[in-house]
Amino acid sequence: MQTAYDLGRSWYAGRLDRDWSPSTLAEAEAVFRQQGLEGDFWTFR
Amino acid sequence: MNEIDRDVRAEIYRLLVAGGPGPSAHEIAPGVGLDVPEVERALARLAEERRIALVPGQWQVAMAHPFSGVPSDHLVRIGDRTWWANCGWDGFAVLALLGDGDVEARSPLGSGVDTWRVRDGVVAPGGLVHFVVPVREFWDDIGFT
Numbered sequence: 001m002q003t004a005y006d007l008g009r010s011w012y013a014g015r016l017d018r019d020w021s022p023s024t025l026a027e028a029e030a031v032f033r034q035q036g037l038e039g040d041f042w043t044f045r
Numbered sequence: 046m047n048e049i050d051r052d053v054r055a056e057i058y059r060l061l062v063a064g065g066p067g068p069s070a071h072e073i074a075p076g077v078g079l080d081v082p083e084v085e086r087a088l089a090r091l092a093e094e095r096r097i098a099l100v101p102g103q104w105q106v107a108m109a110h111p112f113s114g115v116p117s118d119h120l121v122r123i124g125d126r127t128w129w130a131n132c133g134w135d136g137f138a139v140l141a142l143l144g145d146g147d148v149e150a151r152s153p154l155g156s157g158v159d160t161w162r163v164r165d166g167v168v169a170p171g172g173l174v175h176f177v178v179p180v181r182e183f184w185d186d187i188g189f190t
Contacts, residue, residue, distance in 0.1 A: 001171055001172045002168045005137040007134065008135065008141045012111055015142065016058050018054070020054075021046070040179070041180065042179075045181065
């Protein structure tokens with residue numbers, strides 16, 4: 001559960017800002033890796 | 046995203062944070078100074094770019110992640126204010142954006158409601174979030190995801 005919260009905090013950082021822009025695929029995958037979520041399931045390509 | 050889409054997107058989030066269901070084009074238009082057809086075109090672009098999801102066949106926001114614009118099994122509560130989230134992960138994300146509170150998850154098996162508390166960024170009790178869909182397939186069927 002704590003990982004889910006921490007992932008939510010990182011994944012959605014800045015989402016309420018008008019000038020928010022989506023992450024690149026590499027940046028998005030890095031967010032998962034930072035929470036220890038690695039492997040094929042957690043990759044976009 | 047062009048400037049109109051940024052304004053419309055920001056207004057969607059402003060309205061969702063304020064509370065209530067996913068806003069319609071009619072509800073978004075006054076806040077951005079556009080007419081309804083212009084807002085509808087912006088909504089279509091935002092949905093095409095996967096910035097939001099619309100209620101099928103309607104110009105109403107179904108999802109602006111992590112918020113759900115329609116009732117879901119995941120209710121986020123901060124004091125006496127509530128929001129719907131799309132899933133457990135999104136429930137925690139709403140709290141990460143808005144502040145400490147609770148996530149109430151209704152079991153799809155009908156076995157009741159489980160509540161997780163977040164205080165100072167710490168979640169209790171423990172537990173597991175089950176991700177069913179690989180991340181590369183998130184948007185294949187975002188409602189299921």
